[in-house]
Amino acid sequence: MRRILICSIFVLVFTIMQGVRSDPQAEELLRQCSNFNTTNDLSVFLSNFNKTFGDMRKQLSNAHFATAYYTDVFGMIQCRNYLSIADCLACFDAGLAQIRRDCPQADGAHLIYQGCFLRYEARNFYKQISFEDSSGVCINNRTAPKATAFQPAVEGLLTELVAATPKIKTFFAAAKRQVFDGGPTAIATVYVVAQCVENISRSDCDTCLSRAYINVETCPPQAGGSSVDAGCFLRYSDTPFFSDNDVTDIAIYLERGGSNTKTPLIVGLIGGLCLVLLMLALLLWYRVLRKPNKAERGNILGVTKLQGAMLYNYKDLKSATKNFSVEYKVGEGGFGDVYKGIIENGHIVAVKKLAVVTSKEKADFESEVRLISNVHHRNILRLLGCSGKGPVQLLVYEYMENGSLDTFLYGEKRGTLSWKQRIDIILGIARGLAYLHEQFHVCIIHRDMKSSNILLDDGFQPKIADFGLARLLPKDQSHLTTRYAGTLGYTAPEYAIHGHLSEKVDTYGFGIVVLEIISGRRCSDMMNELRTESLLPYAWKLYESGRHSKLIDETIDPSEYDVENAKKMIEIGLKCTQSPVSIRPAMSEVVVLLVNDGSLEQKPPNMPKFVQITHGVDNDSSTSTAPSFSKATATFTKFTGR
Template sequence: MRYSDKRFFPANATVDLAAYLRSGKSRGKGAIIGGILGGVAFLLLLGLLALLWIRRSRKLQKPRRGDILGATELQGPTSFYYHDLKVATNNFSEKNKLGEGGFGDVFKGLLKNGKTVAVKRLTVMQTSRAKADFESEVKLISNVHHRNLVRLLGCSRKGSECLLVYEYMANNSLDKFLFGERRGTLNWKQRFNIIVGMARGLAYLHEEFHVCIIHRDIKSSNVLLDDDFQPKIADFGLARLLPDDHSHLSTKFAGTLGYTAPEYAIHGQLSEKVDTYSFGVEIISGRKSNDTKLEPETQYLLESAWKLYENENLISLVDESLDREEYKPEEVKKIIEIALLCTQSVVASRPTMSEVVVLLLSRNSSELQPTRPTFIDSTSRVRGETSSSSSSSASRATVSISQFSAR
């Protein structure tokens, strides 16, 4: 290139450019061609790198989105160091214990990053097959994401002991608000939101996740409340996580007697309708389902509720701690009738949990017509509309199995 403030050639004259073109001809052309090719190659390289980055980003995001929508690709759980969780819980001290149950004790933990978590200790790893199955189940459950289900953040294993790390719920379990020291602090609106939230969480487990997950132990102590008193069902994965030879009470039964459907507790017939049965009116009545202290006669909650329904006096079942100015009797009556539908003796007569959600949110005032539920008393006698069963099967029921669990 050449620059000048004067003309290179005379105006209006013909000039032979051959001498100029021959000078540095090959070198000039090479520079131009090299520059063009180099620029094109650089642009192609940038485009290829950008394409690879975009494809990698989509691949990393795809499993997480797919987990919610039902794709088959699952993310693996986060692995925690056993020592870190031991330190976080102050060596699993009693001061940090949040609760205990048939599946293990739960401790409050503070991680190094300042996050508070709940750590559950399980001792179930006895065989290599059990360990492999457990790891597979942990991977499955860690991909369950729903606003009404407690999220499994990860796990850690040392020998036969396994630690499950869950998100921490500041308000603890629902039973503290129904039967414990915080009874009477929930208003009607909060209770109704808990009812609907639980129904949605169960509907997701039964119908919307990759596989149908049956909780098998729905009760107020397994329902946790967040800062806004939104319900989150806990321990929904333990029925799947535990090997077949581990359960609450025996080798063939997982759950809590008094909160379990008769066909499962007596005959071992398991379906998602077992969870439907456990979805009832405990939250409305403020009583446990296996509490027999009812006056003037001793009777279980479900039996008492049915008698009140027959006598058109369901409003008497409502928890006395609720402010009567906060709810409409017709609304409460409708919810109790929905709960009665969930406790029908015939499994096919019970609604699915997605149908329960629709019934709860529907403004349709059409009357529900539940039939008489099954009652099983402490002597293992079956009363109500149910088929007869052998004494050997019924002998497994050592306490009331009638459930009218309050959600």
């Protein structure tokens, strides 16, 4: 009997000590499902869903945060750091079961419990910090005792955690504070937790928690409350929901710091550290004078940071792309295939495998990459670094969720761009090219301006891709299919025929892209009823006969645009394709033309002779007297020797 009593007491004590650690805290705070509308069928999507969540569950065996991605399913799970691994898994399993039950045919959902946060989408959401339905959830069934003392204690501790948490490496803090009401004995204790998802920046964490505080600050004097959002979580209660072992010392992260007794020690440590750093700096300075500079070597986790050229480990990039698997392949082109790479912190990059050997000297390759990676402009795709040590050479870029412009003009997403979006894209491309030509310290000529080399970010901001890659080609090696770095239909005739290269080659390609954006048609598509003309001669003929509005994409609502503005855009596109080269505007001049209101005051563009001759366009007739497009292509081939 005595033994049973002792065992019972032991179990009771253990349960009391571990009570807050044996609860997955799966009380629902927020749930939202979206409708299924991905391009894949439901069965394929569910298969990828299972892979994503299966991968995340494996990661939770030794972590409280996990992300995973398969084809079109992005997933994230975050548990509160005070939960045990077992409770974290239990919270995950409860949330997954509820999502399967409540969102059976959704291509996205988020579910927030007190103890964990689950989310998946058919798009990359890892940088998102706010929901439209974010809110504070107050525990309204009970008011804390002595509200006049409880409320300021809650507000004070919440304020401190909101300030300290973004400064903590794990973006997590738990704190408690006793509440006094003028007497020596505490009347209550406040328990507070703040947490941000681990893959956002410190500034985003600060922003999210500041909003969360606003959502929850109206809850006191209620006994508890939580604020939930896409990027953070904030909770307070007058009952414990984490153990004393999980309390964070936030004093060191607050401006006022710790007690005054620590000041001399801190000053001494700082002084000693400064002395050591000074000695190290002198040593490094001495070594730098004696050794040539080397390219900075980077870790895969640093791939998305804004810094100079980084050299990445081939094995890391291979792992990030799942061994360059087909399901991670997002594009292909003359310079090589492109793969989506998911790095360990949940960020996504684009990895391009170069299809040609760029140089016998790897140092030359890395030097060129260093040059290109220093190009910083909002309308130019950022080259983050490279890997030149593996069996193939890899380039690492920032990843663009919306893909390339051509899919929105005449591909699977045709008709989804508004008139305003198209004009903004035209202006963005012009600004990017003007930067490459005139504002960067070295003039970079793209040589292959086309719609598939324009990528769109989440806000449909255009970014020029594959710029400078022609510089990586060996002097004695051509593009894969041509003797020049260009694409038939976009390449200026002086470059294709005579090899004369200047910035105006890009101006020509830009003009063709403008016409594609306005018309929603590929430059090589046949345009008239007899299907004998490609886009450029067709556009010239419509413009000169005053029927330019016929060129505008039929999927655009006529109420979205002004006819005169549309004519101006077409004129700018045609001006860029004029010959001789000297009368084409520079890209900086194009930017000025685009931003100025009203129609063009300069003389209208003139149809170049090569369009009239090659395509048989008669300036005095609205009909074509020309050979077919195939014959025109043959003429082009004759001149280029291909």
